[in-house]
Amino acid sequence: xxxxxxxxxxxxxxxxxxxxxxxxxxxxxxxxxxxxxxxxxxxxxxxxxxxxxxxxxxxxxxxxxxxxxxxxxxxxxxxxxxxxxxxxxxxxxxxxxxxxxxxxxxxxxxxxxxxxxxxxxxxxxxxxxxxxxxxxxxxxxxxxxxxxxxxxxxxxxxxxxxxxxxxxxxxxxxxxxxxxxxxxxxxxxxxxxxxxxxxxxxxxxxxxxxxxxxxxxxxxx
Numbered sequence: 075x076x077x078x079x080x081x082x083x084x085x086x087x088x089x090x091x092x093x094x095x096x097x098x099x100x101x102x103x104x105x106x107x108x109x110x111x112x113x114x115x116x117x118x119x120x121x122x123x124x125x126x127x128x129x130x131x132x133x134x135x136x137x138x139x140x141x142x143x144x145x146x147x148x149x150x151x152x153x154x155x156x157x158x159x160x161x162x163x164x165x166x167x168x169x170x171x172x173x174x175x176x177x178x179x180x181x182x183x184x185x186x187x188x189x190x191x192x193x194x195x196x197x198x199x200x201x202x203x204x205x206x207x208x209x210x211x212x213x214x215x216x217x218x219x220x221x222x223x224x225x226x227x228x229x230x231x232x233x234x235x236x237x238x239x240x241x242x243x244x245x246x247x248x249x250x251x252x253x254x255x256x257x258x259x260x261x262x263x264x265x266x267x268x269x270x271x272x273x274x275x276x277x278x279x280x281x282x283x284x285x286x287x288x289x290x291x292x293x294x295x
Contacts, residue, residue, distance in 0.1 A: 076206040079268040080125035086275060087118045094282050101289055106160035109153045110281045116146040117274065127209035132202045140200055140211035148195055152186035154227050155179060157281070158234035164288045165241035182226075190223040205267045220258045228255050231277070235284075244287050250280025 091114045098108050123130075123139045130136045159179040163170035200211040220228075228251060235248030257273030 076208045076268040083121040109157040116150045148190040152183045155183045155230040158230040161234045162237045186223045247284045250277045
């Protein structure tokens with residue numbers, strides 16, 4: 075059953091990616107608003123590898139593809155901090171419009187990549203795990219709870235969500251971030267290892283929706 079769910083995520087993320095590309099094409103410029111497309115592409119890869127694990131089979135190929143999942147997560151996810159800052163800037167937050175803020179945010183995103191490397195990637199050992207009909211490679215020494223990098227990214231998105239809510243009367247990003255944080259921290263008593271990934275989908279949907287909302291507001295000015 076989980077295999078079907080993961081394939082469902084792949085299809086849904088592809089639809090979300092197409093929506094994001096359509097927004098980018100209509101916007102007519104490439105800026106930090108396009109960052110979620112990188113994250114979504116990474117999640118398409120992530121869920122595809124997991125969904126196809128049983129067909130690929132345990133061995134060097136699936137292991138190598140799985141290492142790719144961890145590296146993509148470490149490099150791409152911190153970039154959401156930059157998107158969060160840009161969303162605040164588009165919402166009209168004065169502090170976000172300064173050059174100092176831009177430099178600090180970029181430095182912070184790079185620092186989160188280094189943090190993820192030090193705490194997760196350095197010396198990473200993965201092992202094959204079969205659960206609910208899905209074969210995948212997982213971190214053999216994964217700590218309980220969400221990684222530090224994810225918590226910092228969630229905090230940045232929450233700040234952006236509050237700013238967008240106050241400035242542009244849209245609570246969607248705040249709701250998506252809160253739901254993702256709760257879903258990552260609270261165990262869900264269901265016979266599935268795929269259900270919790272739905273909260274990532276909720277978050278990315280709220281991010282793309284917020285981008286669409288800000289695009290629409292800019293066009294109406």
